[in-house]
Amino acid sequence: RKEVEQDPGPFNVPEGATVAFNCTYSNSASQSFFWYRQDCRKEPKLLMSVYSSGNEDGRFTAQLNRASQYISLLIRDSKLSDSATYLCVVNRDNTGKLIFGQGTTLQVKP
Amino acid sequence: DTEVTQTPKHLVMGMTNKKSLKCEQHMGHRAMYWYKQKAKKPPELMFVYSYEKLSINESVPSRFSPECPNSSLLNLHLHALQPEDSALYLCASSPRVDNEQFFGPGTRLTVL
Numbered sequence: 001r002k003e004v005e006q007d008p009g010p011f012n013v014p015e016g017a018t019v020a021f022n023c024t025y026s027n028s029a030s031q032s033f034f035w036y037r038q039d040c041r042k043e044p045k046l047l048m049s050v051y052s053s054g055n056e057d058g059r060f061t062a063q064l065n066r067a068s069q070y071i072s073l074l075i076r077d078s079k080l081s082d083s084a085t086y087l088c089v090v091n092r093d094n095t096g097k098l099i100f101g102q103g104t105t106l107q108v109k110p
Numbered sequence: 111d112t113e114v115t116q117t118p119k120h121l122v123m124g125m126t127n128k129k130s131l132k133c134e135q136h137m138g139h140r141a142m143y144w145y146k147q148k149a150k151k152p153p154e155l156m157f158v159y160s161y162e163k164l165s166i167n168e169s170v171p172s173r174f175s176p177e178c179p180n181s182s183l184l185n186l187h188l189h190a191l192q193p194e195d196s197a198l199y200l201c202a203s204s205p206r207v208d209n210e211q212f213f214g215p216g217t218r219l220t221v222l
Contacts, residue, residue: 043213096207100152
């Protein structure tokens with residue numbers, strides 16, 4: 001079993017749709033959590049850090065449930081430019097070693 | 111300056127060559143990282159430097175040799191690579207090791 005698991009998709013949605021990505025992690029001692037997006041042949045870019053209280057940035061909302069070891073990302077009113085791979089990332093023990101999920105591919109269609 | 115830069119963007123080398131990848135940041139970050147990424151896979155950590163000292167080596171073969179000359183610079187020296195080492199090499203930095211990391215654009219390496 002992978003330490004960070006994501007549904008690889010692809011998720012194909014129309015513009016304007018709401019889409020949710022889920023991620024689970026196996027190490028209960030994990031300390032910090034992030035969502036990154038990666039466009040084809042580009043570097044990962046930090047989308048959001050994820051906190052237990054939940055956080056929102058415009059159309060994006062991230063939630064962390066430590067009891068269930070579950071992280072989510074909600075994208076509202078999807079845009080064509082949201083098409084990318086979304087990586088769920090855990091900083092397991094704050095040593096700088098990031099554990100990446102396999103990524104979820106989103107394709108937003110007109 | 112809020113970015114991580116990497117040079118070169120592309121590199122083609124033979125198995126007997128010696129080359130170096132360079133990474134630079136001027137954000138005052140004290141942690142820097144090297145990752146390797148193959149197509150359709152997530153990045154894999156290779157090395158972590160914290161306050162210019164190597165803190166993690168993920169059992170990387172000795173043909174990859176990292177160097178941190180100062181707090182802004184990180185190099186990766188390459189020697190006697192194999193074709194399977196062809197990948198995107200990403201550098202990242204963060205204020206400290208427990209913070210979010212910011213990635214450079216990467217060097218796309220091809221080993222012939």
